[in-house]
Amino acid sequence: MLAELLAQHVETRTGIAVERKTNLGGTLLVQKALLAGQLDMYVEYTGTALTAVLNEPLEVASSGTRRENYSHAVYERVKKGYAEKFKLDVGEPLGFENTFAMVIRGDDAKTLHLRTMSDLATVASRWRIGVGYEFLERPDGFPGWSHRYGLHFAEKPKVMDLGLVYRSLLQHQVDVVAGNSTDGLIDTLHLVALEDDLHYFPPYDAVPVVREETLERYPALRAAIAELAGKISANDMRKMNYAVDAELKDPKVVVQEFRNSRGL
Secondary structure: OHHHHHHHHHHHHHOOOOOOOOOOOOHHHHHHHHHOOOOOEEEEEHHHHHHHHOOOOOOOOOOOOOHHHHHHHHHHHHHHHHHHHHOEEEOOOOOOEOOEEEEEEHHHHHHOOOOEOHHHHHOHHHOOEEEOHHHHHOOOOHHHHHHHHOOOOOOOOEEOOHHHHHHHHHOOOOOEEEEEOOOOHHHHOOEEEOEOOOOOOOOOEEEEEEEHHHHHHOOHHHHHHHOOOOOOOHHHHHHHHHHHHOOOOOHHHHHHHHHHHOOO
């Protein structure tokens, strides 16, 4: 969705033809392709950039820390690190955050009075968890999260394709899954995303990342991409993701409809 959004906007504003390359895998694979010149731009999340790419330590925000201040501090660290280490330009946030969502069945949330991630401690010993491979391995993923909340599940995490996590949850193959906060199916399937009450996860603000060499070659790109800053909310992303995942609409059509509705 985000690749299509960048591509459409750049083509409309600059007339530069954009080749779409999607389903390339996780962050580290995309990062390698970017550094190798096989890609020119993509959208990354600041928390992922900080921990998985820059390998900087994860600093847990205190409950008194203003979220916007924390988000800005992480963004500035990522922008500086990407420029110095990789010669990559990190643009202004697009307006939404896509954090990890620990998701359970709505019936379980109601019956067992589960609202926060800390509440999982009462059921973890008899519950099973499903995660994607990247969440299992990354520094801001399962090991640190389960340790932070003191969770010991009945079995080792079941590693699965992210497209299958909610189906597995509904079929009672697992009891909690690691999804994404902008997944359009969470509300539709009457699932519940638990509150990160201990503030484990860092901000995951969506930001465009572009090779500096590409910006030098196509100067009009900078202004075009800057126009998207602050234009997309988390609710916008959930609606677009739902249109593709549940209603099976063409991503190109969904993105075009969104851009038209916002005058982009």
